[in-house]
Amino acid sequence: MIRKLLFATDFSSRSDIALTRAVELAGRFGAALTLLHVVDDDQPPAEVAALTNLAEERLQSALESLPGAVRAAAEAQIVRGDPFAAIADVANGRNVDLIVLGAHRRRILRDIFTGTTAERVIRIAARPVLMVPAPAAGAHKSAVIGVDFSQASRHAVKTARALGLLDGPRIALVHGYRDIVGTQMQYVGLEARAIAEQVSTDVSKLSGRIAGDMPASLLGKEPDAVAVVDADPCAAIAAQVGAASADLVIIGSRGLNALERVLLGSAADAVLRNIECDILVVPPAG
DSSP states (O other): OOOEEEEEOOSSHHHHHHHHHHHHHHHHHTOEEEEEEEEOOSSOHHHHHHHHHHHHHHHHHHHHTSOHHHHHTEEEEEEESOHHHHHHHHHHHHTOSEEEEEOOOOOHHHHHHHOOHHHHHHHHHOSOEEEEOSOOOSSOOEEEEEOOSSHHHHHHHHHHHHTTTTSSSEEEEEEEEOOHHHHHHHHTTOOHHHHHHHHHHHHHHHHHHHHHHSOHHHHSSOOSEEEEEESOHHHHHHHHHHHHTOSEEEEEOOOOOHHHHHHHOOHHHHHHHHOOSEEEEEOOOO
8 A cells, every 4th residue: 555655846737736646645545745846956056045945835835735634644845956866866765655746748859868757757766656647536446557468567567556556446458569460461462351350369369368467366356348459559558548538547667778768669658648647657676
């Protein structure tokens, strides 16, 4: 279960939205909540001091606005430094179970080379991060789990379950694949019926593989749906989010380095940029 939560805020409207989820989780699990603001120290000392004073006022106001039970176990912290490294340092120093962040602003070129705040925090802190783009409307009701048959996706499920995030919502498992065989069969002129039969066979095999990779013993219960989608992983997850009216996506990060991300891309990174519901990203084990 979640015992310690870290909510990092830049006082933007995006952060205000994410705070609603941090408060909901803290209330649901009785977790201690830390409200963190990082003052970037790469600016004149007078500016840093002024921003620090302003942050103290705004964090105190945020604390006072929390529900009574949550407020009793909440505290505020201000640190100076690089925002990404500082969030990770505080998370590790406090040994938090989950970091909650607001949705990032999309800056395409910058994101390609440096990653979003969430992506960078995940890599530095090596702790689960929940990115929140919309106000919380109670506990999560429908979760979509991306499955790619890797240790990363299984570890993400184990972590989500340990945090208590799989206890309530309906669960849909989704795997995205590209139907290369069907395309090749079309290319050589085979009949549509033969192609459809082959695709059906492939989907059936993949569904069986998903069941073996994500058994009820791992999830804690039987999944409500299993979907195999002819699409890239991000598009497959997005399609299932729509079909299931999901308010939570769970994915594992494989921890690609910066060069690999530029050359190869990352399903986790793509999901962070394109899906408008809460997204739990779990870093690799160990």
